[in-house]
Amino acid sequence: MDNVEYRNKLRIQIREAYGRVVYTYTTHLKFMNNLKNKLMKLKQTQIFLSAVSSGGFLATVFLDKIVLSWVSGIVSIILLVINLYFKDFNLSDEIKQHQVASDRLWLIREKYISLLTDMNELSVEEIKIIRDELQDAVSEVYSSSPKTDSKSYKQAQNALKNEDEQFFKSEEIDKMLPEHLREKV
Template identity: 65%
Template structure:
């Protein structure tokens, strides 16, 4: 195991994960923009834009650093049991553009 750790650069791994995170955040913002534009786009344009976003996500994941089983299990635990990244209906509503929010 020693040669593996000798060549392992943790700061590079952290940087790679940050780059991936930034790219995914940008795509998320483009999804929100697409939702905002629903009223001005045709169904075909919406489908095209959605597919473009899906392709961008696929590309990001293909070039992102891979994880190990320990990290995967920790993330699974956080999402499943600790309910991290779960949002209430009110929180989700606030994330949407104003014209798409639930009317009260």
């Protein structure tokens, strides 16, 4: 196999690996956002139920209504059940773990972009060394990261395929740059 053909195969392999990293990175971000939403809803529910329970208790003290004491008691039981169910879940910690994974994958993603950019300037041996280092880094992140779910993967797939979430058009980049750094078309 000649050098050009082998370089092309390396490029294909590296592009595919880059794609997998981008998908995993985006999936971790989506999973993390889903967990944040779940945590926010849980906290809001707990606050609401605590307020209803406390308000119901205070109302029974001052108004002496049996219905209010029943409502207050039922709401307190619901709140207790929710608290018991979620006592072993640490959503904040899980959010942090996904944030760490996505941060590490972001750096690897950027290194893949740099490798693809530099491929024509590097020898085949240099490319293989960098590729192997990146594969090891990805493997380490995957083995130490929490798992995601199919819902987050589908959200990532939609974001990448339909919304160009991880990419910019040239015009978008130009709008973010100072005028002297913009591409002149």
